[in-house]
Amino acid sequence: MSPLADLPELPRRLAAADPGWSETTDVLVVGSGVAGLTAALHLREQGLHVTVVTKVNIDDGSTRWAQGGIAAVLDPLDTPAAHANDTEIAGVGLCDPAAVRVLVEEGPLRVRELMRLGAAFDRNADGSLMLTREGGHRADRIVHAGGDATGAEVQRALHEAVRRDPWIRLVEHALVLDLLRAADGRACGITLHVLGEGSEDGVGAILARAVVLATGGMGQIYSSTTNPSVSTGDGVALALRAGAVVTDVEFVQFHxxxxxxxxxxxxxxxxxxxxxxxxxxxxxxxxxxxxxxxxxxxxxxxxxxxxxxxxxxxxxxxxxxxxxxxxxxxxxxxxxxxxxxxxxxxxxxxxxxxxxxxxxxxxAHYASGGVRTDLAGRTSIPGLYACGEVACTGVHGANRLASNSLLEGLVFARRIADDIARDLPEQADPVTVGSAPAGWVADPAIRSELQRAMTRGAGVLRSADSLTATAKELSRLAEQRATPHNAAWEATNLLTVATVLVAAARTRRETRGCHWREDFPVAEDEWRGHLLHTLDRKAQLTQTFEEMA
The missing domain is CATH 3.90.700.10 (Succinate dehydrogenase/fumarate reductase flavoprotein, catalytic domain)
Known part of the structure; x- marks a missing residue:
């Protein structure tokens, strides 16, 4: 049986009203956690006007919930090579060595920049940074704040820095819908719904010369998750609908x-x-x-x-x-x-x-996969970047090493800002892709059923039978449609990322990292590579396997 059998059809775009308002900016950042706010601040250093849109309030994402800290080589007795080795061991053969090298070598500088912004990390009596150890690390290299409130302190420092800059426009209570593209295929903005904005239903458009996705994870596809309620896979789903490549979606880390x-x-x-x-x-x-x-x-x-x-x-x-x-x-x-x-x-x-x-x-805690990017944070769509948990930079492989997540956001946000500043085109007008099928949205009532189905059949432990049953359940749920509104858009995003995860998990006939197949209990060399997924113009899910170099 094909791993794509029994899966639901997916929308190539969301059903929504035509935009009733619009505005323009240089760079649009979607998300207000460590990745999004860091990217915004570095883009401002390049003299660009930045608009940050966030789903609820600026501090409601996953960053503030991070307890442990940030992993970085800040002890003279530690080395980037040792940090890289620990990262690659945790990733079980699927980490991109070049991406890992970027992370561990640039990470210490990015942490020091964060301290200059005002982040106060815990220190010893002599003033040195207090370092601790977490799972998978063979050295004390975790900086922390407030004991176990690192994320809250990082979010506070970034939030205050953003509020100080009048050229960063913050739009809260904004749910992104779909990507806008120019005639040459380049990303040129997004459609979104903002409570209280523009027309009665609040749908509008923000045009930009580049778009940065920093929307966080998708933990809400499961009943038991450490993720906040806003983590509904919006960025990955948007990228898929736009035709971008996503990868490693089967690797969801369970804390x-x-x-x-x-x-x-x-x-x-x-x-x-x-x-x-x-x-x-x-x-x-x-x-x-x-x-x-x-x-x-x-x-x-x-x-x-x-x-x-x-x-x-x-x-x-x-x-x-x-x-x-x-x-x-x-x-x-x-x-x-x-x-x-x-x-x-x-x-x-x-x-x-x-x-x-x-x-x-x-x-469920962290999505190691996501929208595929290169070392500059570029996705397969020109002008569209991704950073943080929504992205798959190649750093985490099949399983993320503890406290590398905040570090990844810091490091690749800077790289994205540098790349955008080097080659930012003029604003282009969006075009409508006439061949795209009509959009639709799922009934928000499916959310709890979807979560239970994913937890039961595609959670910590998976098998061919459990994944097939989950695929059929997702197809049944997808038949339940609704009129467009926030809860329906979220439910559709959850359905989209859950479908791709099940497709990847059915295909990968091995156990590796946080993908555990009861019927294929060991890692196999033939599966040392990445599963890539896209939605084609007819909204058909396509899947390819790319071996590690």
């Missing part, structure tokens, strides 16, 4: 330790940073046994895919819905000082980590 609370209805699970394990906390089963010891040389600090699989095996054998993180031996004073966010959230839910075991389980 091993999300906090299992009594409120199972929550759309976002609290994260328990692996920095807690880096400081000495242990994973134990219900009998108190440290089950990761003996499974990997780094035990609880193995790469995330290894730890998530270890936990899942325990859950399958015991029938439980969680294991435990034991941090009691670290002491109350240390926990409150080093991990104030975690302590506050667990105590608010009735669990005191100083005296009790913390119930944890894997939850």
């Amino acid at each position: 091993p330790t999300s906090f299992v609370t009594a409120d199972l209805s929550s759309v976002q699970r609290p994260l328990i940073s692996e920095a807690l394990r880096g400081e000495g906390a242990h994973l134990v089963d219900e009998s108190g046994k440290r089950f990761m010891v003996g499974q990997h040389e780094l035990a609880e600090l193995a790469p995330r895919d290894v730890v998530a699989k270890g936990i899942h095996r325990v859950l399958r054998s015991t029938g439980a819905d969680h294991v435990y993180l034991d941090a009691r031996h670290l002491g109350n004073d240390f926990l409150e000082q080093r991990f104030p966010t975690i302590v506050a959230s667990t105590r608010a839910a009735g669990v005191d980590p100083a005296t009790e075991l913390i119930p944890v389980a894997p939850a």
Whole structure:
């Protein structure tokens, strides 16, 4: 059976009203996390006018939820080569060595630039940066802020810098719809819906000489995720509809330790940073046994895919819905000082980590794949760039190394700004692609059913049978259509990225990184490469395999 069989048809564009208003800028940045705001600030350094559009409020993305920190070589005894080696081991043979080299060599400078913007990282008594270790790292190279509130501090510093610049226009409560393209195929803007703007339904257009996607991830395709509710794969779906290449979508990282609370209805699970394990906390089963010891040389600090699989095996054998993180031996004073966010959230839910075991389980956390880019952040569509979790730069391979995500956003945002400044064309007028099929949108009522189907059949553990069942369920859900509005556009984006993920996961007949096939339990050399997906002009999903060089 073809891996594309039973999958739903997808829209080549979203059904929406014609734009009732428009405006023009030099560069349009879609997203306001670390990648988007960093790109905007560097573009301003080049003298360009920048418009940043964001889905809800400027601080509502994933960046502020990052607890652990930023991985960078800031210790004189550490080396970029060591950081690269750890990154490539975690990526299980699919990292692009050139992209990894860019990340680890340019990363320290980008972190120092962030500090000059005002980001305050934790320091030792002598004033040196306080460094810790996380899963997959063989050295202490994680800088952090506020103990376990690094993302919030990074977001604060970037937010304040953007607010200080009058030539960065911020448009909040804006959901991007589709890419606008010029007669030569170059990206020249987007359509979007902004609450309260323009015509009654708020649909408008922003024209730009270049477009940067920094829309974050797609964790909301699963029932259990650490991602906020806005993480609905909007950037990947928009790029697909425009004809861009996406890749490695099957590699969704499940964070091993999300906090299992009594409120199972929550759309976002609290994260328990692996920095807690880096400081000495242990994973134990219900009998108190440290089950990761003996499974990997780094035990609880193995790469995330290894730890998530270890936990899942325990859950399958015991029938439980969680294991435990034991941090009691670290002491109350240390926990409150080093991990104030975690302590506050667990105590608010009735669990005191100083005296009790913390119930944890894997939850969807990070998309290692996304819109394919080169080392300058360029996608396969001229004028369209991607940065951060929405992009696939080649850095993460089959599994992201802990705390490389914020670093990737910092490094490639700068590279994008430099590339745009070197060769920015004049503004072009958008054209309508007459051969594109009529747009449609899915019924937002499918969202919870889609999440349950993806969690059940395309989550931590996958098989041919589970993925086929999921494909059929997605096709059934796609038959339910609605009139255009925000929830329907989001549901359509979720359906789009879920469909591509299932296609890729069915095709990749091996287990590698965070893609775990129960029926093909080992990695195979023949699958050392990337699955590339596009939507053609007739809205047909196409798939090709590209071997590693």
